[in-house]
Amino acid sequence: MAAAPKLITCVLLPRFELVVAAGGRTELLGVPAAIAPEPGSQQVGAVSATAEAFGVSAGMRLGEALARCQRLTLIPPDPAGVEERWEQMLIALESIGAAVEPLRPGLACFDARGLLRLHAGTAGRGQATGRGLGLAGSALADQEIEAVLTAARRALGAPVRFGVAPTRFAALAAATGARARQPLLLTGDARQAREFLAPMPVELLRDVAGDGELAALPEALERLGIGTLGELAALPRAAVADRFGRSGLHAQKLALGGDLPLRPREAGEVVRETLELPESSSGQQLERALELLIDRLLARRERRGRTLRAVVLSAVLVERGGTWRQRMSFRESLSDPLRMRLALTPRLQLLPAPAQTLGLAVERFGPPTSDQQALLEEPARARAARLREAVRQVRAGAGPDAALRVLQIDPRSRFPERRSVLTPFER
């Protein structure tokens, strides 16, 4: 018996970054507005619908955007706020039992099939509001999916669009075409997904690509007269591979109704410390603030003796300059405040402006820590004698290869395997 097709549900919060960056100033969403370029960049971020009407789009150079719309309002970017709000949204989705794969802020997917029995009995055998395309045709199944979507909508508490399809890409396409209160359900198999995707523009590949290789494909395809996903799917596979390589084959697979499996994230804990700085700070004051934050974070009860593997350093910049955020994975899991300071302090140099608030959050914990005591504390001569005796005993028991030492033969070689060999230990 064939396995039931997946019900990949795409959750789309349109213009999420713009909405968060605008904060309570909702009037900004009704005028031509865009997120100002990040420090060191010249490209604007998300734009409002009114700005789009002037031909301004996300990723456009600031000069061109202002040339197209002189009334364009620039909103300072708020990456830390976006990250925090998005994390809240993901936790809300996980709270209904969904295993969520976040694609980017404002866009996430989960498989609703495992949740049907959980929510269909509670949230509603009510009227199905979604537009069903294809299925399996049962109105009952549509109602069960509606129940899951209702639970998700209630958990998120924000205007959201849902698309449901057998693959991630088709679900994203469905969510893009859905309305706020009317999800688009495509509950058939891969063939129906392919038929649904066929008339869609290749531009849709850009949405799923982010900054990856696929992002450049739509423009190249359109230049060659391939405007829809159906036209892309109909091309010979060998020709696509020759012209576009691996990214082309991936795009064609998406257009044919295939996709990679979902990779849900592991649900994490939020442990965060922030420090309001009395005066806008930079330099040594910031380093001391960071020192304090590290100490406070390590003292948190929720840490339960675990080491930290990845942290996020964030700051609110002065004079409504937006926020700044840096993620740092340590080379090895740490609980030593000194080593954490050594790793994190250089990141403070990247702050584009003085900060009024500094924050440090644990993104991922490592294994529990243990005290690292010195193995030997005796004087060197006694230690050497004991070592010789230990080596002698080991060789007597396990053979001449039992005690070896590392001999560097080409320590500057760029290839690690050429640098060192093992030779007999002599002392």
Place this chain on the structure above:
Amino acid sequence: MTGARRLAVPRQTRVATDADGQPCAVDGQAVDGIRETWLLEDRWWTEQPLRRRYWEVVTTSGRDQVVFHDLIAGDWWCQR
């Protein structure tokens, strides 16, 4: 005594990559963060050139691993 044994000899490994060719799982462990990447080329003047794209990654199990993609043979190897 046998001949000298080399250290850090690469061993073949299973690496899953994303659409951009970046490792997203090493030996079944999802990659948590990519710390560094670099390209090494050597012996290009011989008939057995070496061409490797190295990746230093931290996996979700907390291991810091260095893997490389042999750009000539197409295999993935782990070196630490």
